[in-house]
Amino acid sequence: MTRAELTRAELIAHLLRHRLAGPAVPTPRQNNLRHYRLFGQADPAALMGLDPERRWGPGAVLELMAERVGVHPDFGYGQGPDTIDPERTVDALERLAGLLAATARRRGSVLAGTGHPTKLAGFHGALARALERAGCALRTPALGTRFREPTPAGQRTCVLDAVGPVLVVRSADSARELLHTHSPQPVRLALAALTAAGEPLPDLVLGDHGWLCGAGRLGIPAGGPADSNDVAPFVAEAEGTVAVAVPMDDGAHPDCYRALSDYVLQRADLAPYKD
Structure with missing residues (x-):
């Protein structure tokens, strides 16, 4: 069954209804400001693999996030x-569509990955499958690779896996546990x-968090969503490292x-x- 086309107004109504955007998104102001300060302090978790071209203090971060996301512009x-x-x-989202259209025209290869596997794998997967139908090759390398990732409590052992065409991180201790990660x-x-x-690197990376920033830092066109407390993708977009960062609750x-x-x-x- 083909879905009816959405108008811009209908999509905005959907965003507001589900609090994906709007005047009171789920991430509270105090959480946003904490992450803005951490990014300004070059906290590795907040950087998500990005190496900013210049120092971004909390004030500059807030100014950027007000411009790109629409958060309240006053630290008070x-x-x-x-x-x-x-x-x-x-x-x-319309800029992201342009990125997909350009990739489809040249039948480029695509890699999709997410640090929000229980939330955003379907979003990325739908885009990746559409590109595959348009003649693009989907890449899912390194499946089964184990690695250690730092956490606030120490370290955890992870496994690179996939949900459909989308690369995700699973716990090495529980094959069913999908992990949330900001890591590149x-x-x-x-x-x-x-x-x-x-093999050649992909022509496009669809992702979020460290998937966006890590790919962009290596010069690969990358696009995907970022929440109001995810500074790094928006800084990367402003500096030309990431092609598109979509502000929305994740x-x-x-x-x-x-x-x-x-x-x-x-x-x-x-x-x-x-x-």
């Missing part, structure tokens, strides 16, 4: 809900595996993102999603 506002401007969200290590491992096998039910992927595919003039 320290508690309560914060904002993602839905118009900025849709603008960025998974995309570095995947790209290193391609190089070791004598912790909603996975079904909420179906309308967004449908809209991107519609704007990219790619094959419609089929149930």
